[in-house]
Amino acid sequence: xxxxxxxxxxxxxxxxxxxxxxxxxxxxxxxxxxxxxxxxxxxxxxxxxxxxxxxxxxxxxxxxxxxxxxxxxxxxxxxxxxxxxxxxxxxxxxxxxxxxxxxxxxxxxxxxxxxxxxxxxxxxxxxxxxxxxxxxxxxxxxxxxxxxxxxxxxxxxxxxxxxxxxxxxxxxxxxxxxxxxxxxxxxxxxxxxxxxxxxxxxxxxxxxxxxxxxxxxxxxxxxxxxxxxxxxxxxxxxxxxxxxxxxxxxxxxxxxxxxxxxxxxxxxxxxxxxxxxxxxxxxxxxxxxxxxxxxxxxxxxxxxxxxx
Ligand code: SF4
Ligand code: SF4
Numbered sequence: 001x002x003x004x005x006x007x008x009x010x011x012x013x014x015x016x017x018x019x020x021x022x023x024x025x026x027x028x029x030x031x032x033x034x035x036x037x038x039x040x041x042x043x044x045x046x047x048x049x050x051x052x053x054x055x056x057x058x059x060x061x062x063x064x065x066x067x068x069x070x071x072x073x074x075x076x077x078x079x080x081x082x083x084x085x086x087x088x089x090x091x092x093x094x095x096x097x098x099x100x101x102x103x104x105x106x107x108x109x110x111x112x113x114x115x116x117x118x119x120x121x122x123x124x125x126x127x128x129x130x131x132x133x134x135x136x137x138x139x140x141x142x143x144x145x146x147x148x149x150x151x152x153x154x155x156x157x158x159x160x161x162x163x164x165x166x167x168x169x170x171x172x173x174x175x176x177x178x179x180x181x182x183x184x185x186x187x188x189x190x191x192x193x194x195x196x197x198x199x200x201x202x203x204x205x206x207x208x209x210x211x212x213x214x215x216x217x218x219x220x221x222x223x224x225x226x227x228x229x230x231x232x233x234x235x236x237x238x239x240x241x242x243x244x245x246x247x248x249x250x251x252x253x254x255x256x257x258x259x260x261x262x263x264x265x266x267x268x269x270x271x272x273x274x275x276x277x278x279x280x281x282x283x284x285x286x287x288x289x290x291x292x293x294x295x296x297x298x299x300x301x302x303x304x305x306x307x308x
Contacts, residue, residue: 042290043289058071071083082102114235163223183202240278240299246296257287
């Protein structure tokens, strides 16, 4: 019943009590009281503010020739420090068969930063497509609630195939083909230098996400997100789950872009009392932390928290 891993007795006891609660009609008084505190937008507000400020910095630096941040989110210099999107750097290396020192320095800097703040934190805290896609998701959810559209989920593993395919294309053709399709690159350049024809592609993607499949690009396609996911496996800042107060209402999973990382919040799934950390696909968006009525999900800095 509890899977192959040895699950501590105290955790089994909690799981069994929850099963009894659920069987007896579900929610306890505590849970109902806590529900009133759920639905905060604290992390979402912080995240949107950060994302807008970062993207505005690029725009202002270019418009006023301030040389604070030069370039775009694909490759930039921040007060003289090189930054490069790791997936773009890999494509360039494979397409041109060269190791460009500034690109290597920029990539290592970015990898170091996201090893600390969380791999896919780039997605939800920096990428402009994430913001517009989140807004499109709200429309999609309203339409699905009214039964006007139906969500068609895709296989979560498609993105790994595409990650490899675009690298092979770069190597074989000598072109960084994915960069032409990346809504992140298109939007970042559009904000800084003005929109081009690529903006139509972004609009098309948003329409697909509204009418066909919820958040399909970030969830099932984008190889940039996959690269940050690999970094995220090892990153320090992660959402952690504590089972002791959880009532398994599943609100966190309904809010999450990648709900499979929260599978341990389902009844009987958590292997530990504390220290259940989410996987690399998590974007550190904080939606689950905001929505959880029992404070069972929190941000945590792994390893470092044990030092103090
Ligand atoms: S998955 Fe790609 S497009 Fe989506 S937020 Fe991450 S980098 Fe941006
Ligand atoms: S687990 Fe939480 S923080 Fe991570 S992506 Fe899902 S909702 Fe966002």
